[in-house]
Every structure is written in structure tokens, then in C-alpha cells.
Amino acid sequence: MLTSAEIRQQFLDFFASKGHAIVPSAPIVVKNDPTLLFTNAGMNQFKDFFLGNKLSASSRVADTQKCLRVSGKHNDLEEVGVDTYHHTMFEMLGNWSFGDYFKKEAIEWSWELLTKVYQIPVDRIYVTVFEGDEKENLPKDEEAFGEWKKWIAEDRILMGNKKDNFWEMGDTGPCGPCTEIHVDCRTDEERGSTDGKTLVNNDHPQVIEIWNNVFIQFNRMKDGSLQPLPAKHVDTGMGLERLVRVLQGKSSNYDTDVFSGTIAATEKITHQKYGYSDSRSDIAFRVIADHIRAIGFTIADGQLPSNTGAGYVIRRILRRAVRYYYSYLDYKQPLLFQLMPVLAKQFEHVFSELQQQIDFVSKVVREEEDAFLRTLDKGLKKIDDIIQGANAANNTTIQGSAAFELYDTYGFPIDLTRLIARENNLQVDESGFEKEMQQQKDRSRAATAVDTEDWVVLNETGLMSFVGYDSLEIESRVM
Ligand code: ATP
Ligand code: MG
Ligand code: MG
Ligand code: MG
Structure with a gap:
């Protein structure tokens, strides 16, 4: 093979x-x-x-x-x-x-x-x-x-x-x-x-x-x-x-040697088994094996996690991975940073930039994990309360203000709240959340970055005409 x-x-x-x-x-x-x-x-x-x-x-x-x-x-x-x-x-x-x-x-x-x-x-x-x-x-x-x-x-x-x-x-x-x-x-x-x-x-x-x-x-x-x-x-x-x-004749990308090393390392550290199914713990294994690549290679290419623009994209991928191991692999300490050396070694001869900076990248990741783990437990309890409240009231939606509180106080990116809501058959009032975000943005005016189509067309006057707009990417707040 x-x-x-x-x-x-x-x-x-x-x-x-x-x-x-x-x-x-x-x-x-x-x-x-x-x-x-x-x-x-x-x-x-x-x-x-x-x-x-x-x-x-x-x-x-x-x-x-x-x-x-x-x-x-x-x-x-x-x-x-x-x-x-x-x-x-x-x-x-x-x-x-x-x-x-x-x-x-x-x-x-x-x-x-x-x-x-x-x-x-x-x-x-x-x-x-x-x-x-x-x-x-x-x-x-x-x-x-x-x-x-x-x-x-x-x-x-x-x-x-x-x-x-x-x-x-x-x-x-x-x-x-x-x-x-x-x-x-x-x-x-x-x-x-x-x-x-x-x-x-x-x-x-x-x-x-x-x-x-x-x-x-x-x-x-x-x-x-x-x-x-x-x-x-x-x-x-x-x-x-x-x-x-x-x-390689596999029925999943995760069964190939691209991912098997980091999945095996995750099994060893968490004492859980990857079972090739649709159970939540298996999804967690796959998400972690996937997300550490995104996290590792972007940091190695110079993008640190942060609260704005590209940095916030990395932060929300990382937080998503943390929540998966915390909730579904029953692992309550920083995990991703321990996998980083396995990944770096695997790609040493293809994308050597990760191996070259492995100590730095691992340190950044560990600090990020530590920081989120400090509020995660309370945040999960909070969202549990919110979900129970919604269920009791026969409400199928998590209010924008609640999603904003999760974001603001507990560091839950909106896509994490959306994910947990969906697992509980609920939706999130996204426009309500956006409104709260906008109000906050109006309060603090910082640099913005916009992610659009493959690239932007310059019109005749030389001004840019943006063709798409992902508001989640223009976070400008400093926590
Ligand atoms: P799909 O329809 O599966 O989402 P796509 O049509 O969006 O793929 P292209 O933009 O045509 O993908 O990209 C070229 C190739 O890159 C695809 O044929 C596929 O092999 C690969 N690819 C695209 N998106 C992903 C992804 N998210 N993960 C892994 N491989 C991908
Ligand atoms: Mg295609
Ligand atoms: Mg396609
Ligand atoms: Mg596609």
C-alpha cells in the first residue's frame, strides 16, 4: 500500500x-x-x-x-x-x-x-x-x-x-x-x-x-x-x-495514514478508543485530528490566535476542538498541545515550518487551551441552563442576548453555541446575536478584516467592491 x-x-x-x-x-x-x-x-x-x-x-x-x-x-x-x-x-x-x-x-x-x-x-x-x-x-x-x-x-x-x-x-x-x-x-x-x-x-x-x-x-x-x-x-x-x-482502500479519510498517527496519540492520552462510528466520541476524535492541523499550520505560518480577523478564526477552531475532547472524550486538561509534536514530525519533510517552531507553537496552543478551559465548565453549565429554560418554555431558539453572554463572559464563539444548540435540537437567534455584537463594535472601534470571494474585483474608480461579507470574521473586540 x-x-x-x-x-x-x-x-x-x-x-x-x-x-x-x-x-x-x-x-x-x-x-x-x-x-x-x-x-x-x-x-x-x-x-x-x-x-x-x-x-x-x-x-x-x-x-x-x-x-x-x-x-x-x-x-x-x-x-x-x-x-x-x-x-x-x-x-x-x-x-x-x-x-x-x-x-x-x-x-x-x-x-x-x-x-x-x-x-x-x-x-x-x-x-x-x-x-x-x-x-x-x-x-x-x-x-x-x-x-x-x-x-x-x-x-x-x-x-x-x-x-x-x-x-x-x-x-x-x-x-x-x-x-x-x-x-x-x-x-x-x-x-x-x-x-x-x-x-x-x-x-x-x-x-x-x-x-x-x-x-x-x-x-x-x-x-x-x-x-x-x-x-x-x-x-x-x-x-x-x-x-x-x-x-489506501479506506472508507474514511480518517482511516488513512494522514490521520492515523494523531488519532492513535489521542487514544493513548485520553484512554478512549476510536470506534469508527457516528457516536459523539468518534466525531470528537475526527474533529480533533482535523482541527490540530488547521491550528498547527496556521500558527506556524505566523497567525496567532486572537480576538479579531484571522486570529479569531483560529481561536474558534481551537475552542471547538477543546469542547469536543472536554465533553466527549472526558478529558479535562489541555490535549491539543500534546498532539502537536506528533503532527510536526509527520510533516517534517513536507511542511517543515511546524517542526522548526514546534516549541513555540505548542506553547501558544497550550496557553490557549488553558485559558478556555478556565471558563469552559462554567460556560457549559450556563448553556445547559439556557437550554433547559428554552425547553421548559417550549422555545426552540436560544436568544441572541444569551448567545452574546456566552460569547462575552465565557468565550464561546457563536459557532460553538450554534453547535451545542443543534445537538439539543435548538436554534440560535443569530440576528439577535449580531445586533448585540454590532452594538459592542460601535462601542469599540478597532481594525476590521473582511473575508470575501476568491478575490476582489477592482472597479473602474479603483475602489474595491466587496462581493461577500462574513460578519463573524470582523470581530473587533478585545476580551
Ligand atoms: P466538495 O463538493 O466536496 O465540497 P468542492 O467542489 O468544494 O468539493 P473544489 O473547490 O472543487 O472542491 O476543490 C478541489 C478539490 O479539493 C476537491 O475536488 C476535493 O478533492 C478537495 N477539497 C475541497 N474541499 C475540501 C475539504 N473541505 N476537505 C478536503 N478536501 C477538499
Ligand atoms: Mg469541486
Ligand atoms: Mg464539489
Ligand atoms: Mg465544497
């Missing part, structure tokens, strides 16, 4: 053999872009090449990119640990063509890599192609369809809609269709006679998307029309953890 390290290396070697320069991952923390807090896709670091602002030294590059999807346009946080293939932090393997090769080579190489190098059985693969959208004046991707037909049976090429199979950065600018590759990982028994086709893009836990190939070929103008781009680009992204799960 190939290890995850070998699988990553084979990807890079394959694209090197096709003339790609192998480049390092950009930091997961984005420091110089007002529109993005964290790298959420491999292409982020190359956006100036797509926009034509800069020229790449090499027209073909490939890498593995540390990504984080917990805010803004891509927010997978609520899936993490509940499903087995969405992570907060993950590695996106990618290959790019900047005005060089296009659909023919991209599709051929995807196929060659998956079926020849990695030897994924052909009858497990489905691909999707953009079906077109008349209302939006977008053509069907006949070209990608034609290229796929050279390799795969026509009935395994599925038509996809704009949501899944068309990429655009905003209302205007570079855009184009994409083709995605999905793998049916069900066992023969599970498969029976049911075709995997209807399960593609349908949240089936064993029929999962692994690779997206985006073909940037149009420029969307202000009036909505599409102009062909003079230089066409390829932008691909494949989730390493999902690929490893497929190649």
Missing part, C-alpha cells in the same frame, strides 16, 4: 515529467490580500497570472498547497468530523497551465495519472462536464466532453450544472467551465446493482469528488457577455486526503 507521502510525491513527479516546475506551497495565512484571510485553493497564489497582471516564470507549475476552508466563500466547518471527507485544513494538489496547454492535455494527464500511475479502476470513475446554461448565456463544454470520450465510456461522463461545473471569481473577470472527477468507493456489496451515477455530487459518503480541472477561457464583461481570453489557463485541484483514502 502506498503511503500518503509516496502518493504526494508521485503526483509531483508525474507533473514534473510533463514539464511542470514544482513550486512550494504558499503560506496558509494570507497577509497581503484584503479580500482573503486564508488560502482556500491552490490557485490563490497564482491569481495575478490569471488576471494578466504578472507573468509566471514558468508556464507549467504544480505543487501541494495548504488550504483552509472555514470562512468566506468556502466554509466546510460544520461538515468536519460529521462526514469523513471535508476538512478544515487540507492539501490541495494542483497543476497549472498559464497560457500553455489546455483541455486536451489536462484531461489526458488526469486520466493517465489516476488510471495508469495510481491504477484506480476505470469502472470506479465518473467525470462531470459543464452542461451549459442558456439563461446565463454559457455554452456547454463540448470540447471537454470530446476529450473525455477518448478515454472513458460515454455513460460515465455526466452533465453538471453551473453550481458544480462553472468557475467564476465574481460578477466580472476570468471564468470558465470545469470538469470534475469522482470516485465510487462503495464496496461491491454496497454497490449491488445501483449505479453510482445518481450518487455523484449528492453527498453520498462513498461517492466522492476528488479532482477539479478548471478551464479559464472567458472574460465576463460588465454587460454579462463573455469574451474569449487571449491566453487560456488550466487550474486544477485535487484533495490529497481524499486521494489517499481512495488509494
